[in-house]
Structures are given as C-alpha cells and as structure tokens.
Amino acid sequence: MSSPAVEVIRIEPLAVGPKQAAELLGLSESTFHAHCTAGLIGPQGAKIGKRRLFSVEELRNWIADGMEPRRKWLQRKESSR
Numbered sequence: 001m002s003s004p005a006v007e008v009i010r011i012e013p014l015a016v017g018p019k020q021a022a023e024l025l026g027l028s029e030s031t032f033h034a035h036c037t038a039g040l041i042g043p044q045g046a047k048i049g050k051r052r053l054f055s056v057e058e059l060r061n062w063i064a065d066g067m068e069p070r071r072k073w074l075q076r077k078e079s080s081r
Contacts (some may be wrong), residue, residue, distance in 0.1 A: 015053040023044075024059055042073030 016024065022032035025041075035041045041055060044063040045054040 011015070013056060015046075015055050017051060017053060018045075021059060025063075031065040039070040042068055042070050044070065044074075 009047045013020075018032055018036075019029050025032065027035070032041065041056045043054055045052040062068075065073070065076065069074065
C-alpha cells in the first residue's frame with residue numbers, strides 16, 4: 001500500500017525580521033544593523049511591538065532600483081506617489 005501524495009505549499013513571507021533581511025541581501029546581521037543605522041539600507045521597515053519588520057517586496061524594489069541610501073530611496077518613493 002502506498003500513502004497518498006502530500007502536496008507541499010511553500011508560503012513566502014511578506015515581511016521579515018532583520019536577520020532574514022540581512023540574509024536576503026547577503027549581509028551578516030551585524031553589518032545589516034550597521035548599514036541601517038548609517039542610512040545605507042533604503043527601506044526603514046516598520047516597528048511592530050518590539051520587532052522591526054522589513055517588506056520583502058520593498059527590499060526587492062530597492063535592490064532593483066540600485067540600492068540607494070535611505071534619503072534618496074525615500075525621496076524617490078515620495079516623488080513616485
């Protein structure tokens with residue numbers, strides 16, 4: 001007897017914490033935090049409770065747009081609205 005096939009559904013997160021955001025960018029978590037503090041990471045993320053979450057879509061858009069420092073990234077986002 002064979003067991004029925006199990007369908008595995010992969011759910012991609014819409015937002016990730018700093019550790020996962022750093023992994024997506026190929027950075028160590030400490031480098032990611034340092035770059036965030038210095039304003040080199042465009043997306044600011046959103047604080048939810050004690051945790052800061054970063055939109056995966058915004059991280060991807062930031063990368064596609066050339067990974068500009070936060071000030072330029074936020075200006076570009078504001079002007080495109």
